[in-house]
């Protein structure tokens with residue numbers, strides 16, 4: 001567990017979506033979405049349940065202010081992850097509402113989840129391949145501190161940022 005906490009991971013789902021996560025500590029993550037239906041969205045300090053399922057295999061689970069529920073399995077030694085993502089109907093219909101730095105738009109997320117429909121939910125179940133894996137230590141606010149931009153993943157890969 002101590003080597004998983006502090007990891008910055010970038011991974012590409014088999015459907016093409018590219019996500020980045022920073023395991024900030026035992027119950028908080030920061031993340032950025034580089035591509036996919038909600039590419040451009042980024043979030044800090046999402047509270048999560050983090051457990052080690054078996055040696056080197058980790059599950060990270062949370063429910064978002066949008067009503068989206070997420071369960072991710074990380075197999076960093078195999079450079080693989082698997083995600084189950086449960087999107088409310090409104091996120092599927094109006095994904096652009098969620099594309100923001102969510103921490104500054106919590107009120108808008110709470111409004112939208114009341115205003116629009118939740119059901120039926122869309123379940124996305126996908127494997128991904130980890131393309132960047134760096135140990136950054138815990139509680140480093142500088143790892144994810146700006147919006148995703150085109151070319152950012154390459155800048156991270158080459159340690160430019």
Ligand SMILES: C=Cc1ccc(O)c(OC)c1
Nearest residue numbers: 019020021031070083085
């Ligand atoms: C909906 C959020 C979401 C979905 C899949 C992910 O891999 C993720 O990682 C930070 C976040």
